Amino acid sequence: MEFNKIIEGKSAEAWDIYIPNLSVDCVVFGFHDTTLKVLVTRLKEVDLWALPGGYVLKIENLKEAANRILFSRTGAENIYLQEFKVFSDLNRSDGIFDDFPDTLWNKQRFLSVGFYALVDFHHVNLVMDDFSDALEWKSIDELPDFMMDHRSIFDKALETLRRQLNHKPIGYSLLPEKFTMPELQKLYEIILAKKLNRGNFYRKMLRYDILEKLEESRKGGAHKAPDLYKFDLEKYRLALKNGLNEGW
Amino acid sequence: MEFNKIIEGKSAEAWDIYIPNLSVDCVVFGFHDTTLKVLVTRLKEVDLWALPGGYVLKIENLKEAANRILFSRTGAENIYLQEFKVFSDLNRSDGIFDDFPDTLWNKQRFLSVGFYALVDFHHVNLVMDDFSDALEWKSIDELPDFMMDHRSIFDKALETLRRQLNHKPIGYSLLPEKFTMPELQKLYEIILAKKLNRGNFYRKMLRYDILEKLEESRKGGAHKAPDLYKFDLEKYRLALKNGLNEGW
CATH class of the missing domain: 1.10.10.10 (Winged helix-like DNA-binding domain superfamily/Winged helix DNA-binding domain)
Structure with missing residues (x-):
C-alpha cells in the first residue's frame, strides 16, 4: 500500500484514540564503538528523516506514551527517559502534509513533547513500522537532514544531556x-x-x-x-x- | 454573576479559540522581606486555591501563552520564564467539575505545561480575573492547600529552581x-x-x-x-x- 493511503487509512482511528494536537518525539541515545549514536527513521516515499515519535492515547500519561512508542520501535522496556521541552512553534509542520485534506489527523497543529532516552546499545532490537522504510543508529556527528524541527529537538536534547551529566545516571544508562x-x-x-x-x-x-x-x-x-x-x-x-x- | 454561570458562559468560546486538552500553570516566584513568595489565586465560591494558569490559543506558542497569562494577572512584561515539566496524570482534575455537563470545556482532560516565572516583586501589580476572588503572594513556607496537582507543580518548580541556581539568572531576576x-x-x-x-x-x-x-x-x-x-x-x-x- 502506498504511503498516502496508509496515512489516510490511520487518520480516522487516530481522531478517536489520541489526544488531539499533542505528539511525542524521542531522541534515543546509544553508545557503541566509542561513538554516541542517535536513532533515526526515514518516512516512506517522501524520503524524509525524522526522530521516532508518535501520539498520546487518551488513556495514558506522557511517560506511558513515550514508553509505548519506544517499545514499539526498539523492543526495549524500562528505558531511561527524560522529558526535556515542548516544541510548540506555530509553523513547525508547514509544508509536510500540504497534499492531504485539512481533516487529516497528521495535518493538524501538533505541539510535541521532547523526551530523550538512554539505552544500552546491546539491548535494542530495531523494529520498522508502517510509515518508515529505514530505522538506523547514526553517529551524532553524521546525522541526516531532518524534517520539520527535529534538528532543533535533537540539539536541545544534547544540550540537556550535557547540563544533566552531573545530576542524572547518564553514564550508567549508556554504558554496558x-x-x-x-x-x-x-x-x-x-x-x-x-x-x-x-x-x-x-x-x-x-x-x-x-x-x-x-x-x-x-x-x-x-x-x-x-x-x-x-x-x-x-x-x-x-x-x-x-x-x-x-x-x- | 455566579461562578457556575461564568464558567459555562466561557466554555463555548474556549472550544473555538484554544488548543484542546492543553493548559499552562505558572509558579510565579518573588523575593520580598527576605522571604521567597509564590503567587496564588483562589477560585470564586468553591474556595479552592490554585496557581495562576490558563489555556493556549490556537494562534500562539507555549511561551506566548504563558506570557499572556502572566501579563493578565500581574501587568508585568518580559518576565523571566522557564518551562520545566508537563503534568499529564489521567486523574489530575478528578472531582473538580463533577456537577457540570461533560461538554464543558473545563471538564476535559488537560495536560498542563508547568512554567516557573521569576519577577522583581516591586514591578508587579496584581489583577483579579472573573474566576477568582483572591490573588496573593504567600511565603513558600505558608502555602495554602492547593486544588488538583498544583502542590506537585509547585514542588517540582522549586526543585528545578534549586537545580538551575548555577545555570540560570535566578538571582538577577528575583532581586532588585x-x-x-x-x-x-x-x-x-x-x-x-x-x-x-x-x-x-x-x-x-x-x-x-x-x-x-x-x-x-x-x-x-x-x-x-x-x-x-x-x-x-x-x-x-x-x-x-x-x-x-x-x-x-
Missing part, C-alpha cells in the same frame, strides 16, 4: 554493565564536546567513589588489558542527588 | 537592581533550603567575579550601612554559560 575507564572518559568527552585530561578525569572519578573496580580485565587487543569497572549503583544515586560537582 | 550581600545569601539559602557559611559565600561570590560593588550603601537601620551590589550582567551571563560551579 562493565566498562573501562577510557570508555567512560570517551563518553564524557563526546557529551561535553571537549577533550578531558586523562589524569584529572581518573582522579575525579575515583574521588567521587561511585565506581567499583572489578577483578577481571578486558580480554583481547594488542595492548595491556585495561581494568574493568562497574557503577556502585547505591553510591552513584546518592552522589547524583547532590550533583557530582562541588555544590554550595 | 541593587542589593546587599546578606540579601543575596538569604535568597540562596531559601532556594537551597540550607544555611550557608557567611565567609564562604562571600568569597565564592566574589571569586565568580559577577558582582559590581557600588559606591553607595543602604541607608537607614541601626547597624553599619551594608554595601550595595549589582550584577555585572555581561560577566554573569558568560559565567552561567559554563555553570557557576567548577565543571569538567
Whole structure:
C-alpha cells in the first residue's frame, strides 16, 4: 500500500484514540564503538528523516506514551527517559502534509513533547513500522537532514544531556554493565564536546567513589588489558542527588 | 454573576479559540522581606486555591501563552520564564467539575505545561480575573492547600529552581537592581533550603567575579550601612554559560 493511503487509512482511528494536537518525539541515545549514536527513521516515499515519535492515547500519561512508542520501535522496556521541552512553534509542520485534506489527523497543529532516552546499545532490537522504510543508529556527528524541527529537538536534547551529566545516571544508562575507564572518559568527552585530561578525569572519578573496580580485565587487543569497572549503583544515586560537582 | 454561570458562559468560546486538552500553570516566584513568595489565586465560591494558569490559543506558542497569562494577572512584561515539566496524570482534575455537563470545556482532560516565572516583586501589580476572588503572594513556607496537582507543580518548580541556581539568572531576576550581600545569601539559602557559611559565600561570590560593588550603601537601620551590589550582567551571563560551579 502506498504511503498516502496508509496515512489516510490511520487518520480516522487516530481522531478517536489520541489526544488531539499533542505528539511525542524521542531522541534515543546509544553508545557503541566509542561513538554516541542517535536513532533515526526515514518516512516512506517522501524520503524524509525524522526522530521516532508518535501520539498520546487518551488513556495514558506522557511517560506511558513515550514508553509505548519506544517499545514499539526498539523492543526495549524500562528505558531511561527524560522529558526535556515542548516544541510548540506555530509553523513547525508547514509544508509536510500540504497534499492531504485539512481533516487529516497528521495535518493538524501538533505541539510535541521532547523526551530523550538512554539505552544500552546491546539491548535494542530495531523494529520498522508502517510509515518508515529505514530505522538506523547514526553517529551524532553524521546525522541526516531532518524534517520539520527535529534538528532543533535533537540539539536541545544534547544540550540537556550535557547540563544533566552531573545530576542524572547518564553514564550508567549508556554504558554496558562493565566498562573501562577510557570508555567512560570517551563518553564524557563526546557529551561535553571537549577533550578531558586523562589524569584529572581518573582522579575525579575515583574521588567521587561511585565506581567499583572489578577483578577481571578486558580480554583481547594488542595492548595491556585495561581494568574493568562497574557503577556502585547505591553510591552513584546518592552522589547524583547532590550533583557530582562541588555544590554550595 | 455566579461562578457556575461564568464558567459555562466561557466554555463555548474556549472550544473555538484554544488548543484542546492543553493548559499552562505558572509558579510565579518573588523575593520580598527576605522571604521567597509564590503567587496564588483562589477560585470564586468553591474556595479552592490554585496557581495562576490558563489555556493556549490556537494562534500562539507555549511561551506566548504563558506570557499572556502572566501579563493578565500581574501587568508585568518580559518576565523571566522557564518551562520545566508537563503534568499529564489521567486523574489530575478528578472531582473538580463533577456537577457540570461533560461538554464543558473545563471538564476535559488537560495536560498542563508547568512554567516557573521569576519577577522583581516591586514591578508587579496584581489583577483579579472573573474566576477568582483572591490573588496573593504567600511565603513558600505558608502555602495554602492547593486544588488538583498544583502542590506537585509547585514542588517540582522549586526543585528545578534549586537545580538551575548555577545555570540560570535566578538571582538577577528575583532581586532588585541593587542589593546587599546578606540579601543575596538569604535568597540562596531559601532556594537551597540550607544555611550557608557567611565567609564562604562571600568569597565564592566574589571569586565568580559577577558582582559590581557600588559606591553607595543602604541607608537607614541601626547597624553599619551594608554595601550595595549589582550584577555585572555581561560577566554573569558568560559565567552561567559554563555553570557557576567548577565543571569538567
